[in-house]
Amino acid sequence: MDIIKELKSLKETIWYNPNYIYSKDIIDDFSINVEDVKKAEARLLKFSSYIEKIFPEVENGIIESPISKINKMKNKMESTFETTIHGNLLLKRDDLLPIAGSIKARGGIYEILKYAEKLAIDEGLLRLDDDYTVLAEEKFREFFSKYTIQVGSTGNLGLSIGIMSAKVGFKVIVHMSSDAKKWKKDMLRSKGVQVVEYLNDYSVAVKEGRALSDKDPNSYFIDDENSKDLFLGYAVGGIRVKEQLESMGIIIGDDKPLNVYLPCGVGGGPGGVAYGLKIVYGDNVRCFFAEPTHSPAMLLGLSTGKHDKISVEDIGLDNKTEADGLAVGRASSLASTIMDKLLTGAFTIEDKKLNIFLKLLYESENIFLEPSALAGFLGPIFTSPKYKNENITHLCWATGGSLVPNEIQLTLRV
Numbered sequence: 001m002d003i004i005k006e007l008k009s010l011k012e013t014i015w016y017n018p019n020y021i022y023s024k025d026i027i028d029d030f031s032i033n034v035e036d037v038k039k040a041e042a043r044l045l046k047f048s049s050y051i052e053k054i055f056p057e058v059e060n061g062i063i064e065s066p067i068s069k070i071n072k073m074k075n076k077m078e079s080t081f082e083t084t085i086h087g088n089l090l091l092k093r094d095d096l097l098p099i100a101g102s103i104k105a106r107g108g109i110y111e112i113l114k115y116a117e118k119l120a121i122d123e124g125l126l127r128l129d130d131d132y133t134v135l136a137e138e139k140f141r142e143f144f145s146k147y148t149i150q151v152g153s154t155g156n157l158g159l160s161i162g163i164m165s166a167k168v169g170f171k172v173i174v175h176m177s178s179d180a181k182k183w184k185k186d187m188l189r190s191k192g193v194q195v196v197e198y199l200n201d202y203s204v205a206v207k208e209g210r211a212l213s214d215k216d217p218n219s220y221f222i223d224d225e226n227s228k229d230l231f232l233g234y235a236v237g238g239i240r241v242k243e244q245l246e247s248m249g250i251i252i253g254d255d256k257p258l259n260v261y262l263p264c265g266v267g268g269g270p271g272g273v274a275y276g277l278k279i280v281y282g283d284n285v286r287c288f289f290a291e292p293t294h295s296p297a298m299l300l301g302l303s304t305g306k307h308d309k310i311s312v313e314d315i316g317l318d319n320k321t322e323a324d325g326l327a328v329g330r331a332s333s334l335a336s337t338i339m340d341k342l343l344t345g346a347f348t349i350e351d352k353k354l355n356i357f358l359k360l361l362y363e364s365e366n367i368f369l370e371p372s373a374l375a376g377f378l379g380p381i382f383t384s385p386k387y388k389n390e391n392i393t394h395l396c397w398a399t400g401g402s403l404v405p406n407e408i409q410l411t412l413r414v
């Protein structure tokens with residue numbers, strides 16, 4: 001197959017999804033539907049007073065990030081790559097999300113809250129119509145401390161789940177793959193999280209974590225490869241984009257499409273966001289996933305139709321990349337199944353280009369992102385020629401960066 005040859009060559013490439021189709025019915029035809037996303041948004045709203053109580057820095061208890069115009073970056077990209085980017089260039093600042101400093105704040109925190117709610121209700125300690133700020137009381141923390149949360153992660157999901165679980169009162173164990181950066185492990189340990197390190201990649205950390213959790217009846221495993229709750233937390237971020245853009249005077253419609261470029265690891269984060277975007281914008285939004293040339297798990301799974309039944313190792317790739325958040329060799333079955341029809345395309349990017357974008361963005365806009373979060377920037381360059389006659393808005397989804405310690409930011413910026 002041509003696409004496999006292309007991926008094996010490690011050359012940057014863009015793939016347009018021949019299965020793409022949009023209709024209102026399709027959105028509701030998956031294991032997740034529009035109603036589920038609305039419920040997740042309502043649940044997050046209900047928890048907002050509690051979130052504000054335990055994390056006073058979270059304004060109104062709503063975990064959300066701004067969107068900004070980045071014209072100076074657009075000019076820099078055009079001159080550096082000798083190209084023209086037609087239309088607007090925007091940046092979604094999930095690097096600034098409170099608590100976890102990455103897109104994982106959306107899914108991870110939502111799933112932990114939902115689980116805490118269920119435990120407390122089942123125990124008769126909480127009622128659905130209660131004011132959820134009571135959950136911050138000592139008796140709840142004591143109750144939650146009987147339970148353990150476990151998760152496998154390349155880094156950021158561990159940060160999100162670890163920080164949130166510890167704050168709620170759970171015991172928490174994070175199983176970290178070999179890609180996970182040292183500072184992420186250090187930060188978790190400093191917050192009382194137990195970190196288990198593996199010499200293998202993400203899939204092994206997840207497998208071991210799941211097996212250990214399954215042995216303990218009081219342990220709950222956050223399953224990044226299959227979790228609907230993670231997916232729904234991310235999807236809420238997608239549906240909120242419409243109002244944000246409208247408040248900036250940007251109305252997306254039939255003659256004014258939106259292209260969104262999302263860095264993709266296992267696929268839950270970008271998949272959830274894309275699903276939410278499809279709910280509010282339908283056919284007028286085109287979603288693209290961005291992956292490292294060494295870890296094109298989703299592109300491979302979708303283009304071959306094999307989803308999670310094929311890994312990048314199966315075609316001889318090593319799944320080694322500086323983009324730790326994207327160092328995943330096999331796509332999520334849940335996310336790839338849903339994206340099979342909804343995704344417009346996917347592309348790959350070389351590590352060295354992530355570093356070029358990192359510096360360009362810092363120099364032009366004074367914004368620092370972690371390497372994974374820059375993968376989307378190749379999107380406008382790849383797609384602009386194809387859509388040049390349209391009145392288009394390009395949105396790069398910045399997925400993380402604000403928690404990266406200063407001394408490490410310095411080494412990445414040179």
Ligand SMILES: *Cc1c(COP(=O)(O)O)cnc(C)c1O
Binds near residue numbers: 263267271326373399
């Ligand atoms: C996790 C992560 C992603 C991708 O999310 P997946 O759900 O793994 O696809 C992208 N960027 C950053 C910084 C991440 O931490």
